[in-house]
Amino acid sequence: MLNRAAPFLLSAGDRVLPLATHMPFFLQRFALQRSLNQVFAQAMQDGLFDILERRWMRLQVNDLNLSWCLSKDPHSNRLLIQERAPVEVTISGNWREFLLLASRQEDPDTLFFRRRLQIDGDTELGLAVKNMIDSLDSDDLPHWLWQTIETLGKQALPTSN
Numbered sequence: 188m189l190n191r192a193a194p195f196l197l198s199a200g201d202r203v204l205p206l207a208t209h210m211p212f213f214l215q216r217f218a219l220q221r222s223l224n225q226v227f228a229q230a231m232q233d234g235l236f237d238i239l240e241r242r243w244m245r246l247q248v249n250d251l252n253l254s255w256c257l258s259k260d261p262h263s264n265r266l267l268i269q270e271r272a273p274v275e276v277t278i279s280g281n282w283r284e285f286l287l288l289a290s291r292q293e294d295p296d297t298l299f300f301r302r303r304l305q306i307d308g309d310t311e312l313g314l315a316v317k318n319m320i321d322s323l324d325s326d327d328l329p330h331w332l333w334q335t336i337e338t339l340g341k342q343a344l345p346t347s348n
Contacts, residue, residue, distance in 0.1 A: 193342035197283075204282060208252050216268045219255060223266045229327040231264055238315045243272040247279035254279075276313040280304035283343045288320065290340020295321050 207215065230236060239259040247254040256272035259265070284303045287293040295317050298304040306313030325333045 190338055193338050196339060197342055200282070204251050212270045215253075215255065216270070220266060220268045223268075226328060226332065227266070227323070230323055231259075231266070235319055235322065236266065238312070238319060239266075242312065243269075243274045244312065244316055245272075245274040245277040245279075247277055248282050248285065249279055250281040274308065276306060276308040276310070276316065278304060278306055278313060278316065286336070286340050286343050290336045290343075291325070292337075292340040292344050 224231070227236065236259045239257060240261045241258070243256050243258045245254050245256050254277075256269040256274055258267045258269075258272065260267050280298070280303055284298055288295055288298055288304065295304075299306065299317065306317070325337075328336075
């Protein structure tokens with residue numbers, strides 16, 4: 188069922204996701220902080236996000252004109268989202284490239300080497316974040332979420348690399 192709906196969902200994403208630009212930032216922050224801290228609870232507990240402790244990175248989705256600053260609060264062991272912060276590194280790209288990264292349909296090194304995703308600023312921190320993302324275990328995600336991400340990622344693969 189999801190496989191048949193994937194092309195429609197990707198096409199809908201191209202039309203609907205840009206509307207998030209009009210969502211007030213406090214709603215974006217609420218949704219992202221809550222979701223990310225739930226989804227990555229085990230990874231946070233395992234210390235995978237410790238590289239962001241007291242450090243800020245910007246995640247920038249160019250084609251949606253959206254960006255968020257992320258850090259890890261050492262006291263609450265939770266991810267924090269801010270609109271502006273003293274970022275040390277920015278990882279940017281279009282939303283489909285981030286989907287390919289999250290779904291593991293394309294190797295992260297390939298996405299960065301081909302400049303489909305870019306790291307600007309502290310490249311050492313950026314590479315550490317890239318490696319951290321690559322080391323996240325899909326088994327820690329709810330099954331339905333991983334299945335959705337993986338299916339959409341397969342559909343988003345370019346027809347010729």
